[in-house]
Amino acid sequence: VFINLVNMVAVAMNRAWVPQFTRAYEDETQKPFVARSITYFLLAVGGISVVLILLSPPLITGFFEARYAEAATIAPILAAGGLFQGIYYIYVAGLFYFKKNMLIPIITIISGTVNVGLNLLWIPEFGLAGAAWATVIGYTILAIGVRWGCRRHTHLPFEHGRLIRLVIVLVLLAGPGHMLTGELDLWMEIAAKAGLILCGPLALLAVGFWQADEIA
Numbered sequence: 001v002f003i004n005l006v007n008m009v010a011v012a013m014n015r016a017w018v019p020q021f022t023r024a025y026e027d028e029t030q031k032p033f034v035a036r037s038i039t040y041f042l043l044a045v046g047g048i049s050v051v052l053i054l055l056s057p058p059l060i061t062g063f064f065e066a067r068y069a070e071a072a073t074i075a076p077i078l079a080a081g082g083l084f085q086g087i088y089y090i091y092v093a094g095l096f097y098f099k100k101n102m103l104i105p106i107i108t109i110i111s112g113t114v115n116v117g118l119n120l121l122w123i124p125e126f127g128l129a130g131a132a133w134a135t136v137i138g139y140t141i142l143a144i145g146v147r148w149g150c151r152r153h154t155h156l157p158f159e160h161g162r163l164i165r166l167v168i169v170l171v172l173l174a175g176p177g178h179m180l181t182g183e184l185d186l187w188m189e190i191a192a193k194a195g196l197i198l199c200g201p202l203a204l205l206a207v208g209f210w211q212a213d214e215i216a
Helices: 002-025 028-063 071-097 103-126 128-151 160-179 186-198 200-206
Strands: none
Touching (some): 002 028, 002 071, 028 071, 028 160, 071 103, 103 128, 160 186, 160 200
């Protein structure tokens, strides 16, 4: 469910973004627009991933039956995996643009094979957590694979400085926030983590992520 929530945001962004990407990519003057749109794409997918990493454990613990308790451990892992699925959508747009679709099923098969193999290896020892990590690694390989395929034909424009700042803020929110899991009363934990999430835009402002026109 939780990885699907991240994917739902990524799919929605992708459907809105790909037509704009296709229209703008052939025009050199539109490269800054493409780069900024990629930043917004990753901001949305990364943001929902962090929200679910932080809030899924207390929400599962507080609102679902005890038999679902183990899901509170694996949900943050799967939410992190959804971020790599979002990265996949960015690079796969480049493959579609250059009509190199044949690489996609090959990369998908490799990723799926690794996923299945790791499931067989890890589930007997680690249970559902092993399956969750296998899924994350599968999506990571998928993202790396389409990046490799895309970069054979083009280098997508990225706002590297802004993306580094975004990653720093996401890590600073997700890491300490996740450490609060199980350390407070349920509602205190939810409130503390919600407070951290609400600090996200201010943290982005503090590290210089937002540009002047966006602030205006």
